[in-house]
Amino acid sequence: MKYNLRSHQWFYGANETGLLHKGALRSAGIDMDNYHGQPIIGIANTWGELNNCNISLKEVAEQVKEGIYEAGGIPLEFPVITLGEELMKPSAMLYRNLLSMDVEENLRSYPIDGVITLGNCDKTVPGLLMGAISANLPTIQLNAGPKQVGVHKGKRLGSGTDLWKYWDELRKGVIDEEEWENIGISLSCGAGSCNTMGTAATMNGLLEALGIMPLGLSTLPIDADERAAINKEAGKRIVQMVFDDLKPADILTKAAFRNASTLLMALGGSTNAIIHLTAIAGRLNIPIYPEVFNEMAQLVPCIANVQPAGSYLIDEFDRAGGIPAVLNRLNTVLDGNTITYTGQTLGNLISESIAIDEEVIRPLSAPISPLPAIAILTGNLAPAGAVIKVASASLELLDHTGPALVFNNYEDMLNRIDDPELPVSANTVLILRNTGPKGVPGMPEWGMIPIPKKLQLQGVKDMVRISDARMSGTSFGTVVLHVAPEAALGSVLALVKDGDLVSINVMERQIKLEVDDHELQLRKQQWQPIVSLHKRGYPALYIREVLQANEGCDFDFLKPKNKEELIFISPTVGRS
Structure with missing residues (x-):
């Protein structure tokens, strides 16, 4: 047997370990009796009951598996840490780098040829991609989508944005505690990410522009029928990507990051995206802060009329054409020659994506705010x-x-x-x-x-x-x-x-x-540093290694400094 795939090192060893490795999966219920060298596709899932945004990813994983099996691959789902923005303290951001390490080390140590990463909530999106980039195995990322829209006294509520506004009303005494609680009930409108242009919507949208997520997927409502077919197709596509050896480093070029930065400005997106894009690009040793952001900010105004910069919510933005329509509006400033996970160029994929509602997705000549966003x-x-x-x-x-x-x-x-x-x-x-x-x-x-x-x-x-x-x-x-x-x-x-x-x-x-x-x-001579209470464990590691915001708040030891450090090193396969 010729060892063409990475996983073959585990299953076609020259000693007893190949038999042992196949037996381990057979014992887990995987059909290895009919194994003849098919690609092994990992599914990194951030599902968890502590993260309401990501609850539906369990179903997404099953849809992906159908596609992988249909294309002749073997799917192996594995859990990675889930970062729930609403419950994690002091911040899910503290654990973004840990998620990236979780993904990278799972991909390093297990017999995986390609991976589909499943995220939705804010920090799961960049954390998954950062880990996949460092592993540099063929990758597609999928999301779960925005939550439904809650209603209070006839007003459609924007996640987060309206919460902050009503909080101010409570502090001023304009509303009472009973109404405040009722607003909370209205905002608890099911699983999914925020239905405004918050960090989740921004980052998932930027992954479309980067070419690593299916176009149009990020803003589809969480219960949209189209999701199942897209997820299944992604499962089929990742198998072919393994055979084509199409990896993140082939897709995520500096031009791709320029495209994502352009989209960020057009969306009036989350400021968190500046940190995350900087960190993602940093995993490939591609500098983009501040030059790329400043350049795109001078060229592209905000044209997505979505809260908090605008008036509408993500479901209305999606019906107006979503991310593909915005990208089409930007075709004169985008690099349409960047390659996406599909193997096609971004320019080809967005060529027929037209904005349906020009009040929601404005022309560049009629932005919702002046430059820069x-x-x-x-x-x-x-x-x-x-x-x-x-x-x-x-x-x-x-x-x-x-x-x-x-x-x-x-x-x-x-x-x-x-x-x-x-x-x-x-x-x-x-x-x-x-x-x-x-x-x-x-x-x-x-x-x-x-x-x-x-x-x-x-x-x-x-x-x-x-x-x-x-x-x-x-x-x-x-x-x-x-x-x-x-x-x-x-x-x-x-x-x-x-x-x-x-x-x-x-x-x-x-x-x-x-x-x-x-x-x-x-x-400065009189200044005294604050003494941290964290003496051990992950927070202590974080304090020691984290870089500043202008470098994406990544860990110094995770960010490559040269081409040699970009090389992903697989383990020596033998007895454990």
């Missing part, structure tokens, strides 16, 4: 960059200078934000620090600092807010995020004092603390 700012307050989602910010605050009010951590902010004596005005710049990758750890979505209650009662709806944290893709406002380096490293962010003037100018991509260098040096 997302901007990366730099200056002495963020030497390595900070991110603002301009599409959901207040135009009058994009060029602003005001006195700082500093919260040293999340608990400090929660304890003081509604204090009626808080020394704050509408002109104040709210600063939240020590909430970055190392500082918490995990860089939670705490950046959309609530508008202080005393100002809300005065009618203030937005303020400039700056932090080294992230914010939910469903959030909104003039919020500057991902300040790098973070405060926990003793950066300038750690040195800001109440009353210091802070300025942002989004059009000039500037963010500045108006304090002279000599004064900052004196403050």
Whole structure:
């Protein structure tokens, strides 16, 4: 037997281990009596009852298996850690890199020739792909889709976005606790990801542009009949990809990442995508931050009229044409020659995808917000960059200078934000620090600092807010995020004092603390680092190895530094 496939090393060994390996699968109920060298296809599943977004992936796996069997492959499903955005504390982001390691090491150590990864919730999407890239075996990624839309008093509710708005109404006393609970019931409208252009919808959509997910799949409702056929077809296709040796590194070129960045701007998508795309590209040693994002931001405005930047929800966006229609709108700035997992070019696949509703998917000539949709700012307050989602910010605050009010951590902010004596005005710049990758750890979505209650009662709806944290893709406002380096490293962010003037100018991509260098040096001499409580285990590893936001918050030891480190090393197959 010629060992053409990776799995053949396990099953056609020159000693007793081949028999042993086939026997292990036979004992697990896999038909190895008729095995004659078929490809082994792994199905990495993030299903779990702790993650309501991903509950339906169990059914997706079964549909994929049908296609794999039909194409002559052998499917082997295996669990990987599930990252549930709503229940995981302090943040699912803390465990994104762990999921990537889980995927990579399963693919490294088991007899797998290709893989279909199943995710849906925010961090499962990039975590799965990062691991698959590092393994560099033929890969297709599938999702489960957005949840149904809940209704409260006749209003269709956007996941996250409307929650934050009603929370402010509760704090102001506009609604009572009973109505608040009823809103919660309405929002509990079944399994699936957020039905707004949050991180889940953004990242799944970007995977379509990258060429690693079926076009049109990401926004299909979770119960759409078309999903079964697409999932089955993906199962068939992955078998052929193994024979064609079509791997992530062949598909995910710099041009593909430029396409994804272009789509991100057009969607007015989640700021989290900046971190995730940077990390995904980093696994291939492809630099994209900040140059690619800045370039695309200058070319492409937000044209997807979807919450939180716009008005509609994902089901309406899908009916209007979804991701393929947006990509078709962008055909003059996309590289249509990039190869997708289908073997066809992106340009060929989107050529007939037309927007059905021009109010939901606008022409480039009639965007929902001016350029840029997302901007990366730099200056002495963020030497390595900070991110603002301009599409959901207040135009009058994009060029602003005001006195700082500093919260040293999340608990400090929660304890003081509604204090009626808080020394704050509408002109104040709210600063939240020590909430970055190392500082918490995990860089939670705490950046959309609530508008202080005393100002809300005065009618203030937005303020400039700056932090080294992230914010939910469903959030909104003039919020500057991902300040790098973070405060926990003793950066300038750690040195800001109440009353210091802070300025942002989004059009000039500037963010500045108006304090002279000599004064900052004196403050730095007095700065004391925070001592972490994490002395062992995964959080301690995270703090030690995590890179800053401008490098995607990946682990240093997972990111290749040169071509040699891109090589995936399989184990020596023999006795365990």
